[in-house]
Amino acid sequence: MFGLNAIELARAQFGFTIAFHIIFPAFSIGLASFLAVLEALWLITKRRVFLDLFRYWLKIFSLGFGMGVVSGLVLSYQIGTNWSGFAQRAGPVVGPLMGYEVLTAFFLEAGFLGVMLFGMKRVGPALHFLATCVVAFGTLLSAFWILSVNSWMQTPAGYTIAPDGRFLPADWWAIIFNPSFFVRLPHMVLASYLSVAFVVGAVGAWHLLATRGRNEAARTMFSMAMWMATLVAPAQIMVGDLHGLNTLQYQPAKVAALEGDWDTERRAPEILIGFPDMKAETTRGAIAIPWLGSLILTHSLDGEVPGLKQIKPADRPDSTLIFWTFRAMVGIGFLMFGLGAWSLYARRKGRLAEDRWLHRAAVVMGPSGFVAVLCGWITTEVGRQPYTIYGVLRTSDSVSPIGLPGVATSLVAFVVVYMLMFGAGIFFILREMAHAPVAGEPGPSETMPQRASGIMPGAQQLHPAGDPA
Amino acid sequence: MIADALLPTVWAGLLAFAVLAYVVLDGFDLGVGILFAVERHYDQRSVLVNSVAPVWDGNETWLVLGGGGLLAVFPMAYGLILPALYPTIIAMLLALICRGVAFEFRFRARSVFGRFCWDAAFFVGSSVAALAQGLTLGGLLQGVRHNGPVYAGGWWDWLSPFTVLCGVAVVAGYALLGACWLIWRTDGDMQTRARGYAWYLGLAVLGLTALVSLWSPFLHPQFWVRWFGWPNILLTSPVPLLLAALAVGFRRGLERAHHLTPFLCAIAWFTLCLGGLGISFWPLMVPPDVTIWDAAAPAASQRFLLAGAVFLVPAILAYTIYSYWVFRGKIGADTHYH
Secondary structure, eight states: OTTOOHHHHHHHHHHHHHHHHHHHHHHHHHHHHHHHHHHHHHHHHOOHHHHHHHHHHHHHHHHHHHHHHHHHHHHHHHHHHHOHHHHHHHHHHHHHHHHHIIIIIIHHHHHHHHHHHHOHHHHHHHHHHHHHHHHHHHHHHHHHHHHHHHHHHHSOOSEEEOTTSOEEESOHHHHHTOTTHHHHHHHHHHHHHHHHHHHHHHHHHHHHHHHTTOOHHHHHHHHHHHHHHHHHHHHHHHHHHHHHHHHHHHOHHHHHHHHTOOSOEESOOEEEEEEEETTTTEEEEEEEETTHHHHHHHSSTTOEEOOGGGSOGGGOOOHHHHHHHHHHHHHHHHHHHHHHHHHHHHHHTTOTTTOHHHHHHHHHTTTHHHHHHHHHHHHHHHTTTTEEETTTEEGGGTSOSOOHHHHHHHHHHHHHHHHHHHHHHHHHHHHHHHSOOOTTOOOSOTTSOOOSOOSSOOHHHHSOOOOOO | OOOGGGHHHHHHHHHHHHHHHHHHHHHHHHHHHHGGGTOOSHHHHHHHHHHHTTTHHHHHHHHHHHHHHHHHHOHHHHHHHHHHTHHHHHHHHHHHHHHHHHHHHTTTOOSHHHHHHHHHHHHHHHHHHHHHHHHHHHHHHTOOOEETTEEOSOTTTTOSHHHHHHHHHHHHHHHHHHHHHHHHHOOHHHHHHHHHHHHHHHHHHHHHHHHHHHHGGGTOHHHHHHHHSTTHHHHHTHHHHHHHHHHHHHHHHHHTTOSSHHHHHHHHHHHHHHHHHHHHHTTEEETTTEEHHHHOOOHHHHHHHHHHHHHHHHHHHHHHHHHHHHTOSOOOGGGSOO
């Protein structure tokens, strides 16, 4: 099929399902923290607008969270269906970390979501705020474990390899806090925060445009989102830079591939735009700035930057895709920084709620965070190839013994089902966003079922009908 | 501290418990979805959905725990079973997605056609998920061909008369759990209808359980020896007797219009069936010849996760039980959502 083999299709299928899955948790992580902040502000200031905003975003959170649960369920099994070699060899190391993710985070979130969604009237504001914080903490705990696993696959540590090829845990501390974990976790959490900030900013801007700045809730959410852009975008750029230094140290092949550099050299140029050609071992049509490559990657004009030619052709990650996804991610990061700076300027001029061009720009930038998350994720995972565990376990040794027709059939089924189901979900989320927040915003409707496994009360309990059983 | 050699036994027990929790809990909420086949009116269907809405999410988390736990503790079995039963696993996952989102979306659809589509997705998703789980169970029971840790069978190995029988049995069993759940949680006409469904489904499940039980000892010599060999038969013979006793209790519960008895009987029925499977399997993880010790991860991995599980699983159980307590009470036809 299109000249692809079973490994490439297995990667395509896995990549497709994770690409969908990564969006919803990124949204949940950022939005849960945002909701905790909104509720705290409401409790402290007693201003109604914060409660309205809390309820407005809570409805959207419940939709996104539900889709995160079902798309996450798939991954718990797909590692076995698609990557049984990986599961059998690396399972002793990555399995327990994922087990802890389910035990600590998944159950925690699912358990307290009910209170958060429907329990305000029953448990009172203080306990309700606690539930919101527990859910937000749960999403961060999830990120902790999953990013630990992901980082370990990039920079494995704390293990030995048995004669039969299995990875055996030697030092759990070294496994969990492996060398790239410290940059990867903050990079991902900040990415989630920024993604949500730009969604919130876009929704606020949209309603500011529609009401000519008269909607108080829209003004407040836009202002909060722009503070996030102003403060977090520069922080993210700094963390991203640290991430780059870390990757250069531990995964030079990845850096060479995403930069499109072929020759290892000092005073290396930075290629801004070009077309890497893996066969000809060159980057065609390159527009480069002298010395900048060394400056960015080593913080020194004289620093040595690796080139792909120092790596055997069979061990090289494919540069053609990640050269561009990396540039898209970095470009979006700087656009975010620019919008944050623009909003600061407008804020100082007292025109934050009136600057219609700023609002239009914010609407356009609404989905940019998710695009950046996807691009960054593609860059780091494709840049890890041809290994699943960098430098130790090859993708070709990780794949399941499933024939091409089987993988192709299931890939088509996944694409169709995901497009229909999550397409509808995104439609429903956008429909919620299209309606402007109003004073006295209702929460998740009590005429709708509460969908979470909550430990708390919902609509049924508001209509007690006796229990003769 | 537990000795290394004992760890796989402890974990096999814990995972068996997770499977039981999943089958019983998600069983009744999938069963409620299957009953969409006979509950046709939109408002009635809303009562069905509302009765499980607060708990389905947590119920499904046990399935994630089962997958994650298998990967962590028995990675060899995980990497063998999932490729072997690839089609049924993928079908189950896709079905659960359809069902999970339909749950939420059927209340947001504004057109009649939209509601019809989400109801259809809920019904088909629930039914296919149940069928696929039955096929998976059957496929595992009949054994997996392998070469070392690598699956060596064909694309259609999972499909046989026996696995289809298991698939049908699980669909009927979940529908029975769903009907008994409704007897407990609803009243009036809905409860009366649920009693009718439970009666027929109970007969069907009894027959199907007997068929599967009689068939499975013929699959592998080990199963036969386990059940009918001397002195094992002394220990195994009470299982069918208990099943029969439960069937009697179930019937009396229905006839005397008890609310909770049929559901408890159905749960006990499932527990016994899984216990019976345990008798057949032990100490195998993957028939015909992979034992739990063959499949186990190194002791360090098992110990590391066990240290957390001994505290976290009881905590999870505690708040799960509490949540069912909070959501107790009838979902009457007059209390459905407008």
